[in-house]
Amino acid sequence: MVTAVRVPLSPAALAALQQRVRMLEVLFPRAQASPGLYLRAVLQQHLAERKAAQQALAGELLTKYWPVARAVAAKWFRRLQGAVPLAELDSAAFNEITTAAHKFDASLGYSPAPYFRRWAEWGIQALLRQRNQDQALIHPDQDQEDEAGTRWERLGARDETLEEAPARAEQRRAVLAFLRQQDGPHKRALGRLARGEDDDTVARATGLDLAELALLREALATALGTEEDEEATPADAAAAARVPLKVVYKALATGQLDGRKRDGAWVLRAADVRAWVRRREAGR
Amino acid sequence: MSDQKRDRHVTVWLTEDELRALDQACERVVRQVPGARLSRGAYLAELLKKHLAASKDAS
Numbered sequence: 320m321v322t323a324v325r326v327p328l329s330p331a332a333l334a335a336l337q338q339r340v341r342m343l344e345v346l347f348p349r350a351q352a353s354p355g356l357y358l359r360a361v362l363q364q365h366l367a368e369r370k371a372a373q374q375a376l377a378g379e380l381l382t383k384y385w386p387v388a389r390a391v392a393a394k395w396f397r398r399l400q401g402a403v404p405l406a407e408l409d410s411a412a413f414n415e416i417t418t419a420a421h422k423f424d425a426s427l428g429y430s431p432a433p434y435f436r437r438w439a440e441w442g443i444q445a446l447l448r449q450r451n452q453d454q455a456l457i458h459p460d461q462d463q464e465d466e467a468g469t470r471w472e473r474l475g476a477r478d479e480t481l482e483e484a485p486a487r488a489e490q491r492r493a494v495l496a497f498l499r500q501q502d503g504p505h506k507r508a509l510g511r512l513a514r515g516e517d518d519d520t521v522a523r524a525t526g527l528d529l530a531e532l533a534l535l536r537e538a539l540a541t542a543l544g545t546e547e548d549e550e551a552t553p554a555d556a557a558a559a560a561r562v563p564l565k566v567v568y569k570a571l572a573t574g575q576l577d578g579r580k581r582d583g584a585w586v587l588r589a590a591d592v593r594a595w596v597r598r599r600e601a602g603r
Numbered sequence: 604m605s606d607q608k609r610d611r612h613v614t615v616w617l618t619e620d621e622l623r624a625l626d627q628a629c630e631r632v633v634r635q636v637p638g639a640r641l642s643r644g645a646y647l648a649e650l651l652k653k654h655l656a657a658s659k660d661a662s
Contacts, residue, residue, distance in 0.1 A: 322622050326644040327610040328651070335655050336613070354613045358647055361654045362617070366624050426631065 326358060377420035384420075384435050388412035391439035395447075403450065408443055415442025494541045505535065512536055517579035517586075529582055549589035553578075556592045560599055570595065615647065 328336065336354050343352040392408035419438035423431055501509060504525040511521045518532050527535075551559075553567045556576065560566070570576035571585060576595045578587045617625065622643075629646045633639040 321616045321618055324615045324617055324622075324625075324643045324647065325612045326615055326647045326651070327607075327612055328648055329606065330609055330611065332648065332652060332655070333611050333613070336651065339655075355615045358613060358615045358651060359617065359621070361650055362615075362621065362625065362647060365650055365654075366621070366628075369628070424631070426634075 373421065376425060377417075377423070380420045380423060380431055380435075381417065384416065384431055385413065387432055387435045388416045388439045391436055391443065395443050403447070407446065411442045411446040412439035415439055415445075491541065494538050497538055498542055501535075505531075508532060508535055509539060512539055518581045519579075519583070551587045551589045551592045553585050553587065555589075556587055556595065559592055560596045562599075612644075 333354075336357060340352050340354055340357055343350065343357070389409060389412070392405060392412045395408050396403070396405045415438045416435045419435055423434065498509065504527055508521050508525045508527055508531075511524065512532070512535060518529055518536075521527070521532055522529060553564060553571070556567045557564045567576065568585075571578045575598075576587065577591045578585045580586070625643050625646065629641045629643060632646065633641045
């Protein structure tokens with residue numbers, strides 16, 4: 320299908336155009352020439368020049384920026400712990416930035432590096448999706464024989480299955496009903512626990528004992544869908560950091576290590592202890 | 604009589620591919636100007652002007 324475009328020309332431009340056409344008619348008497356055809360040829364020439372310039376630019380960009388694709392491939396290789404061959408990641412990233420280089424518009428004025436990085440990421444993610452669909456993502460040779468199922472099936476097994484979901488929803492509803500029934504000191508205790516106060520403070524304020532508070536805390540965690548933190552004692556922290564116990568108490572007193580008092584004794588979070596140990600090792 | 608009124612129109616017939624490329628070129632020119640649009644005809648007129656100037660320089 321062809322479409323007409325009307326081009327408004329000033330009298331001078333029109334005269335020049337008509338003169339060109341007449342010149343062509345003189346030079347090539349048997350050729351078909353008209354102002355419209357001449358304009359079309361001008362456009363075609365312009366588009367061809369632009370395409371050639373774009374291709375030259377793409378070549379230059381690829382020569383300059385291919386290390387970006389390599390870096391992205393290397394990053395994914397590390398992230399996947401070597402499960403997908405580096406050569407494959409590399410070629411996926413490179414193919415993608417080849418396309419990107421031809422689409423790059425230098426007139427937009429931004430650096431090509433982040434642009435190529437994004438395209439390389441997309442290429443690799445597409446490759447991984449493809450491999451995932453092929454059921455051969457991480458360990459292609461093990462997938463058929465392994466009795467425990469593929470790595471992905473094993474990973475997926477941790478999720479709620481369809482049979483378990485209603486039971487869990489029921490349990491959650493029961494817990495929510497339990498929480499709504501609470502009033503008086505229990506309700507106040509729930510509010511304080513939700514605000515993150517420690518057990519001793521809440522017990523002192525509400526007059527409840529620690530066993531009741533533990534029950535409320537557990538119900539609250541179930542209702543909120545959170546998991547209780549793994550706990551540690553100061554002795555655990557001292558053992559992990561291989562320091563005397565008094566160093567741990569000093570760290571607690573100075574606020575380097577975060578902890579809470581329960582029933583007069585310090586209770587720490589295992590994650591805090593690990594972080595503290597790492598900070599100490601880094602500072603050494 | 605204004606300059607615009609003195610303009611005479613020339614009709615150019617373009618294929619779909621050429622038209623698409625022309626539209627992209629027009630869009631590229633005014634991309635940095637919010638709300639602006641450039642007609643195909645005006646782009647072609649400007650192209651012809653440049654072409655005439657360039658070939659005059661060459662000869």
